[in-house]
Amino acid sequence: MQRRPVPLDRIWNDVNAHQLSRRDVLRKAMYLGISVPIITTLLSACDADDDDPVDDEDAEAAEPETDDEPDEEDDSVADDDDRNLSDDREFGIAFTGGIPDQDPQSAYDNQASSLFLATYEMLIRLDGDSTFEYQPMLAQEWEANDELTEFTFVIPDNAMFHDGTVCDADAVKQSFVRFHQMGRGPVSVITRFIDDPEEEIEVVDDVTVRFHTENPEPLFLPAIASAYGPFVVSPTAMEENATDDDPWAHEFFSQNMVGTGPYMVTEAEPQERFILDRFDDYHGDAPFFDRITARVVPEDPTRRSLLESGEINGVAVLPADDLDALEDDPNVQVVDYDSTQTNWIRINHALIEDPNAKLGFAYAFPYESVNNDVYLGRAYQQGPVADNLVGFDPSIELHETDLDRAQELLEEAGYGEGDTFTLMYAGGDAPAAATVELFQANLAQIGITLELEQVDRSAIIELNYSDTPPEDRPHFNLGGWWPDYNDSWNQLYPNFHSESAGSAGSNSMFYDNADFDAYLDQMRDAETEEELVEATGNAVQVLMWDDPGGIFYQQIVRSTCLSGNIRGFVGNGIYIAAYNFHEMWREAD
Amino acid sequence: MTTQETGTRKLTTANRTDEYSKLDKVDDRSGILYFLKRFPRESPLNVVALVIIIGFFFLTIFGPTLAPHDPITPDTENRFVGPSSQYWFGTDNLGRDVLSRVMTGARISLGVATLIISIAVVVGVSVGAIAGYIGGWVDEFIMRMTDIFLAFPWLILAMAIAAALGPSLQNTVIALAVVYWPWYARLVRGQVMAIKERDFVEAARSIGLRPSRILLKHILPNAWAPVIIQLTIDVGYAVLATAALSFIGLGAQPPSPEWGTMISGARTYFREAWWFITFPGIALSLTVIGFNLLGDGLRDYFDPRTRSR
Numbered sequence: 001m002q003r004r005p006v007p008l009d010r011i012w013n014d015v016n017a018h019q020l021s022r023r024d025v026l027r028k029a030m031y032l033g034i035s036v037p038i039i040t041t042l043l044s045a046c047d048a049d050d051d052d053p054v055d056d057e058d059a060e061a062a063e064p065e066t067d068d069e070p071d072e073e074d075d076s077v078a079d080d081d082d083r084n085l086s087d088d089r090e091f092g093i094a095f096t097g098g099i100p101d102q103d104p105q106s107a108y109d110n111q112a113s114s115l116f117l118a119t120y121e122m123l124i125r126l127d128g129d130s131t132f133e134y135q136p137m138l139a140q141e142w143e144a145n146d147e148l149t150e151f152t153f154v155i156p157d158n159a160m161f162h163d164g165t166v167c168d169a170d171a172v173k174q175s176f177v178r179f180h181q182m183g184r185g186p187v188s189v190i191t192r193f194i195d196d197p198e199e200e201i202e203v204v205d206d207v208t209v210r211f212h213t214e215n216p217e218p219l220f221l222p223a224i225a226s227a228y229g230p231f232v233v234s235p236t237a238m239e240e241n242a243t244d245d246d247p248w249a250h251e252f253f254s255q256n257m258v259g260t261g262p263y264m265v266t267e268a269e270p271q272e273r274f275i276l277d278r279f280d281d282y283h284g285d286a287p288f289f290d291r292i293t294a295r296v297v298p299e300d301p302t303r304r305s306l307l308e309s310g311e312i313n314g315v316a317v318l319p320a321d322d323l324d325a326l327e328d329d330p331n332v333q334v335v336d337y338d339s340t341q342t343n344w345i346r347i348n349h350a351l352i353e354d355p356n357a358k359l360g361f362a363y364a365f366p367y368e369s370v371n372n373d374v375y376l377g378r379a380y381q382q383g384p385v386a387d388n389l390v391g392f393d394p395s396i397e398l399h400e401t402d403l404d405r406a407q408e409l410l411e412e413a414g415y416g417e418g419d420t421f422t423l424m425y426a427g428g429d430a431p432a433a434a435t436v437e438l439f440q441a442n443l444a445q446i447g448i449t450l451e452l453e454q455v456d457r458s459a460i461i462e463l464n465y466s467d468t469p470p471e472d473r474p475h476f477n478l479g480g481w482w483p484d485y486n487d488s489w490n491q492l493y494p495n496f497h498s499e500s501a502g503s504a505g506s507n508s509m510f511y512d513n514a515d516f517d518a519y520l521d522q523m524r525d526a527e528t529e530e531e532l533v534e535a536t537g538n539a540v541q542v543l544m545w546d547d548p549g550g551i552f553y554q555q556i557v558r559s560t561c562l563s564g565n566i567r568g569f570v571g572n573g574i575y576i577a578a579y580n581f582h583e584m585w586r587e588a589d
Numbered sequence: 590m591t592t593q594e595t596g597t598r599k600l601t602t603a604n605r606t607d608e609y610s611k612l613d614k615v616d617d618r619s620g621i622l623y624f625l626k627r628f629p630r631e632s633p634l635n636v637v638a639l640v641i642i643i644g645f646f647f648l649t650i651f652g653p654t655l656a657p658h659d660p661i662t663p664d665t666e667n668r669f670v671g672p673s674s675q676y677w678f679g680t681d682n683l684g685r686d687v688l689s690r691v692m693t694g695a696r697i698s699l700g701v702a703t704l705i706i707s708i709a710v711v712v713g714v715s716v717g718a719i720a721g722y723i724g725g726w727v728d729e730f731i732m733r734m735t736d737i738f739l740a741f742p743w744l745i746l747a748m749a750i751a752a753a754l755g756p757s758l759q760n761t762v763i764a765l766a767v768v769y770w771p772w773y774a775r776l777v778r779g780q781v782m783a784i785k786e787r788d789f790v791e792a793a794r795s796i797g798l799r800p801s802r803i804l805l806k807h808i809l810p811n812a813w814a815p816v817i818i819q820l821t822i823d824v825g826y827a828v829l830a831t832a833a834l835s836f837i838g839l840g841a842q843p844p845s846p847e848w849g850t851m852i853s854g855a856r857t858y859f860r861e862a863w864w865f866i867t868f869p870g871i872a873l874s875l876t877v878i879g880f881n882l883l884g885d886g887l888r889d890y891f892d893p894r895t896r897s898r
Contacts, residue, residue: 300857321682321861373665374682427838430857434682437843441663441683453756454838 086565086586089290092312093579094297096428097457098271103253104231105175106184108506113227114316114578118276118292119162120231120259123153123172123224128570129337131388131486134225136284138167138232138260148216151224155207159283161234162257162264169209173201174235182248186229188494188505189484192524193217216527222485227575229484234258262287262582272296288568288585298428304561307332313563313586316577319430320376323559331564336378337571339558340386340491343379343480344550345423345439346509350470358548360409361476362399364446365551366438374434375554382555383540384492388573391488391523393537396544399552407446417447425478426457432478435553450476464508477508480556482576488536489523496520496549511549516542565589628890635886641879645872648695658686660693661844669862679864681855687864690846691872697847699876701762702827706820708766713773714809714816720774721781722804732778735771743768747830751839758847761840765830769823776819780812814891818884825880832873848873 093114101107104116117125121138128135134142139153159167180190180197193213194200202210213220224230233253241252257265262284263276276292295312297303304322306312308329318326326332345365347358367381385392410416421443425436433454440450453474460477483490494500497520500507519539526532543549558576562569568584629636653660658676664684672679678687720731738746750764784790785808793803832849834840841847843854848869855866 301860304860319857321858325861369663369665373668430682430854433843433854437683438663438665440844441661444662452842452844454842455756456838 083567083585084588085288086588088586089288090293091289091291091314091566091581091584091586092293092295092306093314093316094295094303094306094312096296096298096303096317098296099274100270101254102257102268102270103184103250104233104257104259105179105182105186105229106250106254108185108228110577113575115257115274115276115294116231116259117227117261117575117578118263118581119257119261119265120233121261122226122230123155123232124221125227126222126225126572126574129572131340131572131574132222134221138172142221144221148218148220149213151211151213151217151220152204153209153211155209156283157207159260160281161236161260162279163234163237164281165234165236167232167234167260168206169203170206171235172209172232173197173203174238175232176201176230178233178235178238178248179229182250184250186226186484188490189223189226189229192490193220193223219485219487222487223490226484227578232260263292284582287582289581292581300428300430307561307563310563313566314569314579315561316558316579318559318561320374320378323378323561324376326561333562333564333566334559335562335569335571336557336559338388338573339482339556339571339576340389340486340573341480341482341556341558341576342382342384342386342491342552343478343554343556344384344552345436345476345478346511346550347548348470348473348475348509349511349549350509351473351475354413355547356409357413357415359545360406360413360415361443362544362548362551363402363406363409364439364442364448365399365553366401366442367399367553368401369438370435371554374431374438375556378557378559379554380557381553383544383552384496384550385488385536385540386482386491386555386573388486389483389488389491390486390529391526391532391536393533393540396537396540399544401442403442403446406442410446410448415448418449419447420449420451421476422451422453422474423476423478424453424455424460424463424474426460427454428457436478439551464506465503467502470510473509476551479508481506482574484574486574488532489520492523492536492539492543493520496543509549511543513542513547513549515546516549624890628886631890632886634882635890638879638882638886641875642883645695645699645876645879648692649699650696652692652695656686656689656692658689660685660689660846669858669865671862672864678868679862681851681865682858682862687851687868690851691848691868694846694848694851694869695872697758697841697845698828698831698849698873699824701758701831701847702824705762705765705769705827705831706824708762709769709823710773710816710820712766713770714777716770717774717777718781718804718809718812721778722785722800722808724782728778731774735774738768738771739775744830744833747834748837748839751834756839756842758835758841758845761831761834764834764839765827768830769827772823773816773819776815777809777812780815781808784808784811818887818891821880821887822884825877825884828873828876828880 095111097111099107099109099112099115101109102112102115104112104120107113123137123139124134124142125137126135127133138159139155141154142152144151153172155167155169155172161167161171176190176194177197180187180194190197194211195214200212202212204210211220237252237256237258238249241249255268255270260283262279262282264279265274266277267273267275273296274294276294278286278290297306300319300322303312303315304318304326307315307326308331310331323334327334347361352358371377371379371381381398383396383398387394423436423439425432427433436452440452443450463473464477464479481491481495494505495507496511496516497505497507498512498517499505501510501512502508516539519535519542522535523532523539526535544552558571560569560571560577560579565587566584567587568580570580570583572578629639662685664680667680667684668682670676670680670684676686676688678691681687681690716731720728747764747768750767751760754760754763781804790803790807793807831840831847832852835847835849836853838853841850843850851869852866852873855862855869859866
């Protein structure tokens with residue numbers, strides 16, 4: 001098929017054929033001269049549209065960055081002029097349950113933490129999806145000395161608490177003293193580095209505070225950027241509400257948030273909803289959203305329906321089946337991000353003592369079926385330490401499903417057909433329910449009865465963190481964990497070290513192994529990454545094979561679902577199920 | 590009146606009070622054959638009720654045997670298969686046949702409900718009969734006890750008891766039996782108090798029969814009609830209550846195919862697999878409707894003011 005000549009070709013052909021007069025040539029040249037700049041301008045405009053940060057944000061929301069370096073274009077997004085902003089400045093999210101404790105230095109609860117990230121501030125926070133890059137939060141500048149024993153933070157001189165008092169360096173110190181001395185929940189985030197906060201935290205001037213550590217602490221900055229504990233609370237509110245029985249005013253802070261964050265609480269019904277309104281005296285740039293509403297919606301289908309209808313704009317917890325369905329919804333975006341969360345079934349160390357029995361149960365677990373058929377590939381088999389944590393040792397073998405081997409090991413340990421065990425798990429979590437039922441079915445095949453005990457989430461949390469003796473607890477319970485900061489020690493210590501048993505941590509099944517404890521101490525004191533990896537590998541070898549502390553079955557890929565017009569969200573593997581509210585905005589339709 | 594001629598037969602002391610009580614009955618409709626013959630003819634809804642209930646009791650007995658697939662063992666390769674010739678009611682999130690689970694679940698749901706009401710009837714009727722017959726402080730004490738139980742909303746009380754005892758089907762039975770017995774105690778007490786003043790009871794008392802014999806042989810047989818009506822309706826509600834407690838995690842535990850447990854597990858997936866929650870829901874509804882219709886029919890049958898002829 002002959003190609004149709006374009007005008008330029010035709011001109012050239014006509015000139016060669018002497019069919020054009022000079023006037024014709026000039027006239028056509030003039031047309032060409034006028035049209036080329038117009039076309040060029042139009043093409044430039046199109047190119048400019050392609051570079052529009054709004055579209056970049058689209059891509060970013062759909063596929064989080066993997067580069068640890070901060071994206072320079074993110075900065076341009078902060079400029080309102082470049083964005084097609086919506087007039088709708090309210091953002092609604094749904095929680096799976098209530099938030100009974102609102103004290104940021106006590107609550108060890110990811111949903112509470114996601115609110116704290118709006119109402120309180122740490123000194124610094126993790127940048128984007130990185131776990132070792134930081135951005136300013138309360139502190140605008142920070143530096144460490146070469147030995148990593150002094151960490152200096154400079155806060156702005158206009159920082160205010162929601163109660164109208166000034167946040168200066170002394171307030172920061174008092175807040176950290178409270179965190180350390182009160183000794184609740186995530187306290188190990190600070191006690192690992194600071195022994196005496198009065199001595200080791202120095203107020204240099206009104207806006208400068210310096211932390212001194214005894215040893216070089218390469219993980220101090222990641223810990224200070226944790227969303228569990230190191231928030232700055234108002235010392236004035238603490239003093240006004242302290243009592244003889246409650247010198248740290250925990251009772252007050254458990255029901256009132258008084259921080260320096262860009263949002264302040266204007267309505268709080270801990271079991272129903274929270275309303276956060278923009279704090280006018282916030283020291284930094286005002287966030288896009290004027291109001292954030294967090295509603296408690298325990299049912300998965302209801303959360304999904306509310307998101308689809310646009311009544312809420314963000315959901316951080318939905319089963320894999322719902323996530324798959326929502327990926328086909330053009331009005332919803334499902335943002336997947338790598339997490340540091342691993343899930344496991346804890347084994348009661350007091351009720352099942354024989355390592356062979358523990359290993360036998362590990363062989364009986366249906367790893368492939370759970371990860372592929374229940375989590376639909378949004379999880380993969382992993383040990384107790386996620387593969388993106390510092391210290392992860394890939395050389396440690398994972399368990400496999402082998403019912404014959406399981407039966408053999410259980411029989412060696414004296415267990416056999418007709419024996420009954422109990423497993424407790426929290427209700428309202430459909431994938432968890434399916435997981436334990438599959439485990440139950442596998443055990444039934446080798447004659448072991450597993451009685452499932454579904455209880456309320458609050459009941460299992462209360463049991464886990466209580467001093468109820470292990471003999472009065474079930475044989476197994478279902479759980480999972482991600483660390484406060486990127487560190488394998490921080491992942492294992494609260495859950496399996498003997499000092500963390502009962503109310504002293506999260507070692508709810510009283511795991512106690514001297515070799516494991518020794519390896520954990522080596523992990524804590526490791527001076528190089530190689531040392532940390534080696535010690536972590538040794539600890540995990542004990543925990544999975546020599547004397548199993550649990551059945552470690554998966555690492556999760558987390559997903560946050562957002563309305564289609566929300567921009568700026570970036571998931572972070574440490575700030576799991578949280579929102580970076582201060583960077584998020586809504587695009588106009 | 591000490592003797593009475595009935596045809597050619599001379600009454601003896603031993604059988605005379607029985608004859609008195611027969612004469613005192615409102616209507617002689619107690620024969621089972623007569624009942625089976627007449628009851629379906631009273632109303633087409635009675636036929637519907639009987640069909641539903643007989644059908645579910647058939648499933649209670651033979652359901653586990655007739656189930657086409659294993660109702661317990663997961664088969665994850667077949668998860669969420671829609672209704673088809675192989676799986677009439679589709680499969681659930683673990684690939685189990687919903688029809689087989691509904692059929693097997695009938696034994697649990699109906700069996701448990703029957704057990705709950707049986708316990709409640711035995712306890713409630715005994716206590717109520719004693720209170721009504723003896724009267725005085727015994728009656729006062731027992732009635733105040735029932736008042737305590739009846740003062741709480743029944744489902745809240747059942748939830749509290751089940752939660753305190755721990756989640757299991759056995760504790761569900763205890764919790765619901767505790768909730769139901771006071772109703773029967775009150776019902777029977779009222780009946781006994783009314784009947785004990787009747788002539789045939791006076792006659793029995795006057796010839797020196799022991800109170801227990803009077804109560805068991807002459808009063809209670811005449812107090813059964815409202816109890817039967819009540820328990821028929823209550824079996825349906827007990828099925829519902831068992832399912833409700835299981836739904837919130839206080840009753841049967843996985844992998845039990847108890848209907849409430851099934852509905853609870855299915856609610857997360859109803860957008861993707863409507864059949865998973867629908868069929869156990871239909872089974873539950875049908876059962877409750879069946880027992881309610883039966884209860885209504887029995888009330889009409891035994892009540893001379895509402896009977897059709």
